[in-house]
Structure formats: structure tokens, C-alpha cells
Amino acid sequence: MILPRYHIGPSRIPGAGKGLFLDEPLARGRVITAPDDIARVHRFEDILAQVDAAKLLPATVRWFEDRYTVTPEWPDECYINHDFEPTGLWHLGFVFAAADLDADCEITVDYRHLLAPGQSEDFRDARSGTQIVGFSWAESLRASSHALAALLD
Numbered sequence: 001m002i003l004p005r006y007h008i009g010p011s012r013i014p015g016a017g018k019g020l021f022l023d024e025p026l027a028r029g030r031v032i033t034a035p036d037d038i039a040r041v042h043r044f045e046d047i048l049a050q051v052d053a054a055k056l057l058p059a060t061v062r063w064f065e066d067r068y069t070v071t072p073e074w075p076d077e078c079y080i081n082h083d084f085e086p087t088g089l090w091h092l093g094f095v096f097a098a099a100d101l102d103a104d105c106e107i108t109v110d111y112r113h114l115l116a117p118g119q120s121e122d123f124r125d126a127r128s129g130t131q132i133v134g135f136s137w138a139e140s141l142r143a144s145s146h147a148l149a150a151l152l153d
Helices: 044-048 053-059 137-152
Strands: 006-012 017-022 031-033 060-062 065-068 088-090 094-097 120-126 129-133
Touching: 044 053, 044 060, 044 065, 053 060, 060 137, 088 137, 094 137
Parallel strands: none
Antiparallel strands: 006 017, 031 094, 060 065, 088 094, 120 129
């Protein structure tokens, strides 16, 4: 679920398609998205074993350890794009405002938190051209926990 008012529009990130934009300012540390209605989680290896795995992978998001959701119906949260310098902090399925955000700010997160360890996106970071490769669970949890604690100080 997306908590602040928002709209979907053309992304400002080259090649990204659509993006999710705030319709109101949001203070640093406030929740942008929160998990809701998660019917099932899957082990990554089980997703890879599916005959349509290539179709499912773009709709796969890590929530914790080696458990992932698959959402091919693309809810609006799926329009949050990647950036290594994101406007949102992904932490255990929540996205927090990484700074004080103005209305019309495009919400981005670092996709390395959402990917399987070592999994590469099929595109590169638009700003740097760097490959986007998933963190291990420990790396993701450590980095997002420290970043969240810093946001709340």
C-alpha cells in the first residue's frame, strides 16, 4: 500500500518507462509504502525452477532472507524505479523517505535490496552505467538497518 498521495507518470530516469511520484511533500523517515496483502512468499530456487521463470523474475521482490513475492499483475508500487542514490529507503518491505521530499518527487529505491544475492538486473544504473547486483541478505539487512537508524536520529 502507498500511504502518501501519489500519481504514476513518465519517469525522469532514462529508459525507465513509468515512475511513482509524490503529490504532497513528505518528511524524512516517513513511510511511503508498506506491505499489505502478501498472500505467499517463495524460495528463490523454486521461482527459478518454474517453466516461466524468465517471465516471473522481473516481478520478483525479496522480502526477507531467501523468501520472495512474485507479482506479475504490477501494483502501483512496482513503478518505483532503481537508483543508487534513491529517494526512498527499502527496509523489510517498507519504503521510507530517505530525505525531506517535495511534491512531484520521483520515488526510487536501490534494487540491490530486492534482488537475490548475486542476481543481476537486465539493465544498468542509468546515472553511472554500473551493473545492479543483489546484496546478500546480511548485506541488505545491515545496510538498510543502519540507514534507517540514521534517518530516525
